Amino acid sequence: MKYLMLIYGNEKVWSSLPAADLASLIADVDAFNERLRESGELVDSQGLVTRPRSVRLDGPDPVVTDGPYLEAKEYVGSYFVVDVDSEERALEIARAYPGIRWGGAGGGLEMWPLMTQGGSA
Structure with missing residues (x-):
């Protein structure tokens, strides 16, 4: 799964x-x-560029806006x-992901099961 x-x-x-702390954290994640x-x-691992877009339906047409659609202190x-x-x-x-414990840097992790092609988890 x-x-x-x-x-x-x-x-x-x-x-x-x-x-130096950031470099150490990155090294810990790379080793993980x-x-x-x-x-x-591991199937894939990528950092995200900090310019997300939100696409929402507004009337008959999709509208594209900058950034995440929710205000939050944390970001993906x-x-x-x-x-x-x-x-x-x-x-x-x-639980073993180093970024959630490292040096009190905050953050967290969400785990989502991915659907198979048949639509089940």
């Missing part, structure tokens, strides 16, 4: 990290990703997708 892990961060907190890649469980900064044998394994991976 595949799971999407959405990584949340707080821009104010992240931008206040000293350069490499372990998952070696186990064959990256994601990764794993393909694992069980939800328990996915939760184990989610």
